[in-house]
Amino acid sequence: xxxxxxQTIALERTANDIRESxxxxxxxxxxxxxxxxxxxxDIFTVLYFHTLRQDPKNPSWDGRDRLILxxxxxxxxxYATMAHAGYFPIxxxxxxxxxxxxxxxxxxxxxxPALETSSGPLGEGLSQAVGMAIxxxxxxxxxxxxxYCLMSDGELEEGQSWEAVMLGGKNxxxxxxxxxxxxxxxxxxxxxxxxxxxxxxAKWAAFNWHVLEIDGHNLEAIADxxxxxxxxxxxxxxxxxxxxxxxxxxxxQRDYHWHGKPPNAEQAAMxxxxxxxxxxxxxxxxxx
Amino acid sequence: MTATARSELNGALHLNPALFDDDVxxxxxxxxxxxxxxLAGDADPRVVVLSGDLTESAQAEAFKKKFxxxxxxxxxxxxxxxxxxxxxxxxxxxxxxxxxxxxxPGRNWEQxxxxxxxxxxxxxxxxxxxxxxxxxxxxxxxxxxxxxxxRVLPRMMVICPCDAIEARKATVxxxxxxxxxxxxxxxxxxxxxxxxxxxxxxxxxxxVWQARGAKVGIIATGALLHKALLAARSLAEDGVAxxxxxxxxxxxxxxxxxxxxxxxxxxxxxVEEHQxxxxxxxxxxxCLVTHHPVPMRFVGVHDKFGQSGTPEELIDYYGMGRxxxxxxxxxxxxxxxxxxxx
Numbered sequence: 001x002x003x004x005x006x007q008t009i010a011l012e013r014t015a016n017d018i019r020e021s022x023x024x025x026x027x028x029x030x031x032x033x034x035x036x037x038x039x040x041x042d043i044f045t046v047l048y049f050h051t052l053r054q055d056p057k058n059p060s061w062d063g064r065d066r067l068i069l070x071x072x073x074x075x076x077x078x079y080a081t082m083a084h085a086g087y088f089p090i091x092x093x094x095x096x097x098x099x100x101x102x103x104x105x106x107x108x109x110x111x112x113p114a115l116e117t118s119s120g121p122l123g124e125g126l127s128q129a130v131g132m133a134i135x136x137x138x139x140x141x142x143x144x145x146x147x148y149c150l151m152s153d154g155e156l157e158e159g160q161s162w163e164a165v166m167l168g169g170k171n172x173x174x175x176x177x178x179x180x181x182x183x184x185x186x187x188x189x190x191x192x193x194x195x196x197x198x199x200x201x202a203k204w205a206a207f208n209w210h211v212l213e214i215d216g217h218n219l220e221a222i223a224d225x226x227x228x229x230x231x232x233x234x235x236x237x238x239x240x241x242x243x244x245x246x247x248x249x250x251x252x253q254r255d256y257h258w259h260g261k262p263p264n265a266e267q268a269a270m271x272x273x274x275x276x277x278x279x280x281x282x283x284x285x286x287x288x
Numbered sequence: 289m290t291a292t293a294r295s296e297l298n299g300a301l302h303l304n305p306a307l308f309d310d311d312v313x314x315x316x317x318x319x320x321x322x323x324x325x326x327l328a329g330d331a332d333p334r335v336v337v338l339s340g341d342l343t344e345s346a347q348a349e350a351f352k353k354k355f356x357x358x359x360x361x362x363x364x365x366x367x368x369x370x371x372x373x374x375x376x377x378x379x380x381x382x383x384x385x386x387x388x389x390x391x392x393p394g395r396n397w398e399q400x401x402x403x404x405x406x407x408x409x410x411x412x413x414x415x416x417x418x419x420x421x422x423x424x425x426x427x428x429x430x431x432x433x434x435x436x437x438x439r440v441l442p443r444m445m446v447i448c449p450c451d452a453i454e455a456r457k458a459t460v461x462x463x464x465x466x467x468x469x470x471x472x473x474x475x476x477x478x479x480x481x482x483x484x485x486x487x488x489x490x491x492x493x494x495x496v497w498q499a500r501g502a503k504v505g506i507i508a509t510g511a512l513l514h515k516a517l518l519a520a521r522s523l524a525e526d527g528v529a530x531x532x533x534x535x536x537x538x539x540x541x542x543x544x545x546x547x548x549x550x551x552x553x554x555x556x557x558x559v560e561e562h563q564x565x566x567x568x569x570x571x572x573x574x575c576l577v578t579h580h581p582v583p584m585r586f587v588g589v590h591d592k593f594g595q596s597g598t599p600e601e602l603i604d605y606y607g608m609g610r611x612x613x614x615x616x617x618x619x620x621x622x623x624x625x626x627x628x629x630x
Binding site: 066068108109110116117118119120121124127128129130131132133134135136138139159160163164166167 | 357358360362363365367368370371373374375376377379380381383399403406408
């Protein structure tokens with residue numbers, strides 16, 4: 001295991017704080033996506049508090065790893081994680097989706113320059129990440145900076161996703177890691193009803209990617225997977241992360257209706273209560 | 289000012305003295321792009337080229353041979369190509385994406401919008417096979433909507449070179465802009481009107497044919513500039529003085545030059561191998577209606593798709609040849625053929 005028990009508990013606490021921020025942001029915004037951001041909080045936490053080479057005080061540092069969020073609609077988790085990591089004040093989170101806010105409804109690097117890309121329309125992020133990885137290969141870089149692309153399972157229904165998967169495999173981009181948020185939901189329902197994606201593991205493998213499958217809420221497994229990807233030399237790596245949409249708030253979990261709507265005030269209060277209890281449990285674990 | 293005032297080519301532009309000859313040199317605009325690409329690659333190591341299975345036809349072959357390490361073959365995947373180029377630009381490269389205009393920026397328009405323009409990445413989009421002059425391939429492969437869909441995008445520059453030499457210069461010049469650029473290129477051999485000495489700057493229109501006391505200003509973009517010049521010469525022989533402008537850069541539009549031409553002549557005819565809706569003529573109209581409204585006529589494709597044929601047959605059939613331009617000039621002057629197009 002890469003993480004010590006102490007580190008794991010600290011990350012668990014951070015992820016819980018980020019989930020609280022997500023609920024607070026969404027209820028203040030009055031619109032936005034709930035399930036995806038809550039489901040990806042653990043992976044974002046490991047990336048920003050353990051894996052990424054970055055400098056939040058100098059976001060344009062050239063040697064930084066690049067994190068591309070392809071499914072821009074889950075940006076509340078990106079914004080909340082960046083704020084907790086020190087990219088900007090946490091107080092700014094309450095401006096989500098408001099006029100003039102750096103935190104646009106979908107990520108826009110013109111408004112928040114610390115973002116690597118502006119995104120939203122699905123199926124485009126992996127192509128951009130592949131382009132970044134190819135550029136670094138051209139320049140003879142040997143993986144000193146790595147390219148991470150976070151994407152949804154639903155956006156694998158976009159043909160462009162597979163164009164990018166093919167090119168990544170062709171060019172053996174070992175400096176590239178894709179993470180698929182396998183939460184099984186999309187706007188119209190469960191992915192396997194809307195457009196079956198399985199066998200997903202075999203599909204990526206057939207395109208010459210190294211495939212890892214993990215529990216997307218197991219912090220040690222997440223950290224281990226990012227670490228393991230560094231030792232794959234002849235292929236790009238995809239981490240299929242099985243996540244629970246709405247994770248952390250029992251009432252929101254595994255219900256596709258929470259894909260694209262925010263909680264109302266009452267639901268938010270209930271969710272925050274639940275998350276604060278979880279936080280206290282983590283603190284007790286930490287003290288013992 | 290008399291009706292017999294001299295009409296002539298603008299000497300300051302050092303144009304090809306043989307441009308009215310029957311055996312004027314013919315060269316495809318896309319070939320000039322291919323040449324320019326190599327020059328751009330020599331001048332700037334950041335220049336990279338992406339190809340979607342049309343390397344030779346879209347004229348990326350010479351660059352590929354000279355700079356194999358800076359060339360990426362993506363297969364038949366234009367949407368991916370646009371976004372991969374965006375990612376490469378994010379890492380400091382200056383990517384040219386090469387294909388047919390119908391596929392790039394046609395097929396991949398939303399990727400161009402979001403991952404290139406919205407993301408503010410200086411990707412250069414070279415769309416070959418624009419216009420009906422693609423010929424035998426037929427309507428599916430004849431891009432006549434591409435000016436409209438590119439000029440509507442914030443940050444995008446749109447350049448339609450009139451010949452291979454101007455295409456070469458435009459390609460080299462595109463590297464030094466910090467913005468996305470669309471280079472509109474034609475497949476077929478067309479007359480070489482400019483020379484190495486002809487000045488070229490992005491955003492600068494040029495008066496190619498001068499006439500004192502001209503009553504009509506013809507604004508042309510792309511290879512049809514030659515048809516406009518043939519029309520101007522013929523009109524001059526009949527005592528009708530017109531000026532002809534080469535508007536290679538459709539966006540950003542050279543407002544001052546366009547307004548100046550309208551002020552001098554009082555009537556404008558635009559000529560483009562493109563749908564009249566949303567193309568260069570529309571851009572000129574947007575400018576003039578704001579700053580100096582004058583009567584206008586539009587030579588171009590009138591809300592139709594292309595078809596197979598020779599380039600000449602198609603240019604004539606869709607009403608973009610010399611005689612159609614002459615008819616349009618007469619129409620706007622209120623003479624014979626006034627009931628015509630536009």
